[in-house]
Amino acid sequence: DIQMTQSPSSLSASVGDRVTITCRASQSISTYLNWYQQKPGKAPNLLIYAASSLQRGVPSRFTGSGSGTDFTLTISNLQPEDFATYFCQQTYSTPPETFGQGTKVEIK
Amino acid sequence: QVLLVQSGAEVKKPGALVKVSCKASGYSFTNYYMHWVRQAPGQGLEWMGMINPSGGSTRNAQKFQGRVTMTRDTSTSTVYMELSSLRSEDTAVYYCARRGRSTSWYYFDYWGQGTMVTVSS
Numbered sequence: 001d002i003q004m005t006q007s008p009s010s011l012s013a014s015v016g017d018r019v020t021i022t023c024r025a026s027q028s029i030s031t032y033l034n035w036y037q038q039k040p041g042k043a044p045n046l047l048i049y050a051a052s053s054l055q056r057g058v059p060s061r062f063t064g065s066g067s068g069t070d071f072t073l074t075i076s077n078l079q080p081e082d083f084a085t086y087f088c089q090q091t092y093s094t095p096p097e098t099f100g101q102g103t104k105v106e107i108k
Numbered sequence: 109q110v111l112l113v114q115s116g117a118e119v120k121k122p123g124a125l126v127k128v129s130c131k132a133s134g135y136s137f138t139n140y141y142m143h144w145v146r147q148a149p150g151q152g153l154e155w156m157g158m159i160n161p162s163g164g165s166t167r168n169a170q171k172f173q174g175r176v177t178m179t180r181d182t183s184t185s186t187v188y189m190e191l192s193s194l195r196s197e198d199t200a201v202y203y204c205a206r207r208g209r210s211t212s213w214y215y216f217d218y219w220g221q222g223t224m225v226t227v228s229s
Contacts, residue, residue: 034215036153043203043219044153050213087153091214096169097143099153 002026002093006086006100012108019075021103023088028068032092035064035073038102039084047086048073075105083107110134112204112220119226125192128223130204137185138162141207143216144178144189146200154200158207159187194227201225 003026013019023033031051036044046055048064051071061076075082088100115129130142144156157168159178166178177190187204201222208217 032213036216043205043222044216045219046208046215046217049210049215053210053213055215055217089153089216095158095167096155098155099145101152 001096002029002090002098004088004090004098004100006088006103008103009101010104010106012106013078014108015078015080017078019078019082019105021073021086021105023066023071023073023100025069025071025090025092027093029090029092031067032090033064033066033071034089034091035062036087036089037082037084038087044087078105080107110206110218112206112218114202114204114220114223117224117226119228120194122195122227122229124194124227125190126194126225127188127190128202128204128225129186129188130220131184131186132206133185135206138182142180142187143205143207144176145203145205145216147203147222148197148200151200156189156202161185161187191225194225196227199225199227 005024007022033051035048038044047058047062052064063074085102085104087102111133113131118126120126138161143158146154159166161180168176175192180187203222204220205216206218
């Protein structure tokens, strides 16, 4: 199975900051990488698919990049509603559709 | 609009079985695979398996082999996930998620609201 490792596990940031979350795959996954946002008590919400494609309705301050084994999710101009946990997911070699362990973005 | 509505919370004893439903609406039910993902309290997301609503074929995570059964009812656009021999470690929120697709990439574009399953004696 392909392992997905996110870093950091958590971070503190202020409104207006630029935040970067990293996801590393245990082997190359091309661009078969998705990002989700999850708020407490809610289901995950798709933000980015195919490493860099923005899902409809997702604000443009969210950007994804990377290919192969290393990927990043960047949130520019962090907004109060962006404080949440973010997960990456690989869909290159399935099953299983493995997720990263999550990165919690907290208010500084 | 696309909606996935899951059944309500369950409390089960160790060794019991639980069956969670996920009713889909707002799209062609048989055109999209449905996946199940669980999340233990304070933990990450764990993929459990998937079902093709068109033919009913399934694939499950190795971890759940022999314990999980996924079925569907096309007449009601509902998928079901049954987990047997429950243990305390199965306490989690269980989600159904629709697999959307864009050319060769796929993703989980719609999710149910989640069903809390508590296993306790």
